[in-house]
Amino acid sequence: MSNTLMENPIAAQSAWPAWFTAEQATALAEYEKSPTPTRKNEPWRFANLKPLDLSAFVEAKPVASEGRLINASAGLAETSAKLVLGNNTLLHRESSLPEGVIFETLETAATKHTDLFKKYFMSQPVELGSLKYAALHKARLTGGAFLFVPANTSVELPIEIFQWVEGANASVFPHTLIVCGENSSVTVVDYFKSADKLPAFACGVNDLHLAAGAKLTYVSVQDWSHETTAFHLNSTSVDRNATCTALIANFGGGFVRGESLSRLIGEGSRSEMFSINPVEGTREIDQRTLQDHVAPHATSDLLYLNALDDKSRTIFAGLIKVEPGAKGTDAYQKVKNLILSDDADPNSMPGLEILNDEVRCSHGATNGPVSDEELFYMQARGIKRDAGRRLIVNGFFNSLLERIENENLRTHLEQLLAKRLAIA
Amino acid sequence: MSLKIENLHANIGDREILKGLNLEMPKGEVHAIMGKNGSGKSTLAKVMAGHPDYEVSAGQVLLDGLNLFEMEEPDQRARTGLFVAFQYPMEVPGVTIANFIRAALQARLPEGEELDAVDYYHHLYEKMDLLKIDRKFTSRAVNEGFSGGEKKRCEILQMAMLNPVYAVLDETDSGLDIDALRIVSEGVNAMRSPERGLLVITHYQRLLDYIVPDVVHVMVDGRIVMSGDKTLAHKLEAEGYDWVEKELLQKA
Numbered sequence: 026m027s028n029t030l031m032e033n034p035i036a037a038q039s040a041w042p043a044w045f046t047a048e049q050a051t052a053l054a055e056y057e058k059s060p061t062p063t064r065k066n067e068p069w070r071f072a073n074l075k076p077l078d079l080s081a082f083v084e085a086k087p088v089a090s091e092g093r094l095i096n097a098s099a100g101l102a103e104t105s106a107k108l109v110l111g112n113n114t115l116l117h118r119e120s121s122l123p124e125g126v127i128f129e130t131l132e133t134a135a136t137k138h139t140d141l142f143k144k145y146f147m148s149q150p151v152e153l154g155s156l157k158y159a160a161l162h163k164a165r166l167t168g169g170a171f172l173f174v175p176a177n178t179s180v181e182l183p184i185e186i187f188q189w190v191e192g193a194n195a196s197v198f199p200h201t202l203i204v205c206g207e208n209s210s211v212t213v214v215d216y217f218k219s220a221d222k223l224p225a226f227a228c229g230v231n232d233l234h235l236a237a238g239a240k241l242t243y244v245s246v247q248d249w250s251h252e253t254t255a256f257h258l259n260s261t262s263v264d265r266n267a268t269c270t271a272l273i274a275n276f277g278g279g280f281v282r283g284e285s286l287s288r289l290i291g292e293g294s295r296s297e298m299f300s301i302n303p304v305e306g307t308r309e310i311d312q313r314t315l316q317d318h319v320a321p322h323a324t325s326d327l328l329y330l331n332a333l334d335d336k337s338r339t340i341f342a343g344l345i346k347v348e349p350g351a352k353g354t355d356a357y358q359k360v361k362n363l364i365l366s367d368d369a370d371p372n373s374m375p376g377l378e379i380l381n382d383e384v385r386c387s388h389g390a391t392n393g394p395v396s397d398e399e400l401f402y403m404q405a406r407g408i409k410r411d412a413g414r415r416l417i418v419n420g421f422f423n424s425l426l427e428r429i430e431n432e433n434l435r436t437h438l439e440q441l442l443a444k445r446l447a448i449a
Numbered sequence: 450m451s452l453k454i455e456n457l458h459a460n461i462g463d464r465e466i467l468k469g470l471n472l473e474m475p476k477g478e479v480h481a482i483m484g485k486n487g488s489g490k491s492t493l494a495k496v497m498a499g500h501p502d503y504e505v506s507a508g509q510v511l512l513d514g515l516n517l518f519e520m521e522e523p524d525q526r527a528r529t530g531l532f533v534a535f536q537y538p539m540e541v542p543g544v545t546i547a548n549f550i551r552a553a554l555q556a557r558l559p560e561g562e563e564l565d566a567v568d569y570y571h572h573l574y575e576k577m578d579l580l581k582i583d584r585k586f587t588s589r590a591v592n593e594g595f596s597g598g599e600k601k602r603c604e605i606l607q608m609a610m611l612n613p614v615y616a617v618l619d620e621t622d623s624g625l626d627i628d629a630l631r632i633v634s635e636g637v638n639a640m641r642s643p644e645r646g647l648l649v650i651t652h653y654q655r656l657l658d659y660i661v662p663d664v665v666h667v668m669v670d671g672r673i674v675m676s677g678d679k680t681l682a683h684k685l686e687a688e689g690y691d692w693v694e695k696e697l698l699q700k701a
């Protein structure tokens with residue numbers, strides 16, 4: 026492991042309280058002593074371990090093109106707040122949020138809202154294999170976004186967060202922590218972007234906490250350069266009658282390891298876990314998920330869509346776990362692979378572990394090619410084969426975007442997708 | 450200027466379905482093809498469109514002198530001016546009608562030129578109104594969950610938008626209710642022009658009352674065996690195909 030990545034010039038001058046820096050030292054020791062995963066570890070079955078060699082990466086410097094990045098941090102036409110971070114530091118912040126809503130950098134939250142921060146910061150178990158990288162994340166963390174929506178508060182317009190990486194082999198440690206109070210509601214779009222087409226390393230964590238009756242829509246638009254190695258460790262905790270809809274769009278990254286844990290801790294809670302993954306070239310997306318039903322009468326609905334072209338590779342390993350007390354569970358898990366090339370390599374490992382009898386669960390994985398009949402029909406109308414394929418891929422993913430309720434957000438995502446697939 | 454089919458032989462696997470088919474339709478005319486189930490009418494339409502299941506073993510199809518079979522990809526043939534309204538239109542889940550037709554029009558523009566979205570919708574709605582298709586259909590996936598008649602209407606909508614030079618309409622009338630038959634026929638008639646040729650495949654004289662053909666061809670076992678004016682359709686409607694086959698046997 027390179028020392029350059031471990032040195033931390035930004036942290037030295039950061040605004041973190043001393044107790045946190047002390048915790049970081051412990052995390053670093055943990056990172057260093059935990060072994061690098063092997064495929065013998067269940068959560069790393071089939072995984073490509075080459076990207077775990079991080080020796081090429083270095084500490085990120087302060088961003089050089091601050092103005093350009095702020096300008097390029099444009100998403101929805103109407104938002105209620107925006108936070109732009111570049112190479113782990115705050116570049117820009119704007120907000121017209123209702124009173125009581127806290128939307129700050131993580132280090133500010135640690136200082137000013139210490140109790141909240143301590144209660145929720147990385148408080149979820151890391152169960153999907155990346156304990157080591159969670160420790161690395163904590164050790165190297167210098168910035169991030171913190172959102173707290175108090176009880177009974179609705180934030181009408183979406184909030185946007187932009188987290189940039191700039192520079193060759195730069196390392197970033199994005200962090201988003203969202204805490205939704207009882208019966209609150211909010212929509213957050215989290216963009217992960219590269220300033221340049223250069224290799225980089227991102228090791229991010231995002232944790233979503235929903236108190237009773239809260240409603241959160243969280244969208245991650247991961248658009249790192251195709252040369253980037255990225256870890257994204259996500260967790261969601263949903264309390265009584267709360268509903269979380271989380272969509273992860275992996276548009277970028279050369280190697281992406283995503284881990285998503287959703288814990289249904291309150292009766293009647295609901296967690297929707299969606300992901301769309303267009304992959305081509307030699308890109309690789311490795312996703313591991315756990316739907317952990319702790320409370321009774323909760324619903325989880327996972328739908329992951331992969332479209333694989335060229336020599337790309339995907340891994341999906343998902344587990345639905347129904348704990349003994351979780352009677353009346355409704356849990357669904359489905360991964361669909363649209364195969365665009367004979368050399369593509371989809372791997373699907375859906376799984377169930379049910380410790381209560383009164384449940385409804387289904388899980389499954391399908392692989393399908395683009396239908397020749399569909400392609401012929403499009404060509405018969407003059408659409409070129411390649412454009413037809415892209416339209417079909419676009420349609421495949423759009424069928425999932427339809428599940429996003431907010432119309433402006435859905436349209437925006439449709440546009441981002443069309444742009445990503447190079448459709449006019 | 451014409452659509453000219455010469456000695457066309459086509460097979461699927463090792464079964465020959467088109468067995469030396471000849472037909473010429475001058476531009477500006479409307480021709481009808483009638484023939485029994487399984488005689489090869491849809492095969493002809495699909496072979497012309499370039500369906501990959503069929504192999505052409507001999508013959509050619511000339512579109513104003515351009516050899517269709519020299520264009521390998523079906524999309525080239527379509528952009529050259531051929532349109533086939535299919536008997537069983539395929540479903541394209543996830544792709545809306547609006548995006549589908551738009552992509553088809555975009556494909557006809559020179560590289561780098563963008564379709565004007567406002568003009569496009571204006572034009573699309575105009576054609577939809579003409580064919581009495583609800584505007585809500587624009588956001589539905591192509592043919593997915595459409596009724597039989599809705600699919601046929603959608604084919605004609607596509608034809609109207611794409612403005613082909615030659616169109617083959619394969620049983621566009623089947624599945625249409627009486628009102629729809631009239632509406633769709635009016636839509637087709639609106640496209641009759643000296644600049645276009647329409648080849649209409651049908652089983653029923655009724656359609657030809659609306660879309661009156663210049664020539665009626667009879668297809669038997671992969672060939673055109675008889676051609677005549679519109680009265681031929683009346684005779685077929687009244688008497689069926691037996692007499693055609695008898696006449697053929699006598700000639701042989």
Ligand SMILES: Nc1ncnc2c1ncn2[C@@H]1O[C@H](COP(=O)(O)OP(=O)(O)OP(=O)(O)O)[C@@H](O)[C@H]1O
Pocket residue numbers: 461466484485486487488489490491492493502536
């Ligand atoms: N894909 C295929 N595989 C096997 N046989 C086929 C295929 N397509 C067509 N055929 C056969 O070729 C023959 C001609 O079929 P075609 O669909 O062209 O007939 P048609 O004249 O259009 O009939 P209809 O009036 O019923 O629509 C039929 O015997 C049919 O079974």
Ligand SMILES: [Mg+2]
Pocket residue numbers: 490491492536619620
């Ligand atoms: Mg037919």
